[in-house]
Amino acid sequence: MARSAPAPEALRTLRQRGSIALGTVAIVACVGMALASIVSGEPSLVLIGLMLLGAAMGWVLLVRPCVVITLHGIHLDNPIRRTVIPWSQVQDVSARWNLEVYSGDHAYPAWAIASHIERPASQGMLGFGALGRASQQDVAPAPKEGTTVGSASRLLESAMDEWRELAAEGRPEAQTGGTLTRTWQPLDIAALAVPILLVVVGILR
Known part of the structure; x- marks a missing residue:
């Protein structure tokens, strides 16, 4: 019996x-x-705004950014912007100063890089099993946080190679289609804009 594909x-x-640790401390x-x-009794709107801006920057720049590997492609969640690249549009992955994913004539950098992630021997990166071999689990195991640029690059290359093999076999799970999309992150923008507004109001009043 064919095993069910992982959720997208x-x-x-x-x-x-x-x-994450540095951002949390900030x-x-x-x-x-x-x-x-x-609570001091003489609150300064400018100081409060600056401190909230610092907290927002810690979240936007350090805590929230991530690289998400899905069944259909790679999501680069950077500060302010999100880039979604389907596997069919991924051409290469590079590990220089930071992780870069190449699509077309452009290189899309990843602000956040993760570390060592263990892969069960019975499963491929995308959770299909070793390219068709039976597996006892239907869902890829949860990741472990933290890594280097090099290990993240190798992880993405492994996933990309597996997708290509699945696509060559005509597996329906590998038919991602779609185009590269880039969108703004409204929550990031709001988190930065509100403290700045408080600072401006505090200066002007």
């Missing part, structure tokens, strides 16, 4: 532990200072 949701989410420190200003 994220199969791997890649981030750096160090960035958020806690900045929010703490903002609260201290509020």
Whole structure:
């Protein structure tokens, strides 16, 4: 009996532990200072806005960015922008100063890079099993956070090679289609805009 394909949701989410830790510390420190200003009895709107801006930057720049590997392609969740690249549009992956995914004539950098992720021997990167061999699990295991640029690059190359083999076999799971899309991240923009607005109001009043 043919095994069911994994859900099209994220199969791997890649981030750096160090960035998450640094961003979390920045958020806690900045929010703490903002609260201290509020309870001091003489709150400064400018100071509160600056501290909230620092917290927002910690989240937007360090905590939230990630590289998401899905059944249908790669999602590069960078600050402010998200790039979705279907496997059929991925041409190459490069590990230089940061991870870059090539599609067409452009290289799309990934702000966040994740680390060591263990793969069960019985499963391929995309969770189909070793290209057709039976597997006891239908869903790819949960990722472990943290990695280097090189290991993330090798992970994406492995997934890309597996997709190409599946596509060559005519497997319906590999028929991703679609085109590369780039969209703005409204939540990132709002998280940065609101504290800036508070600072401006505090200066002008």
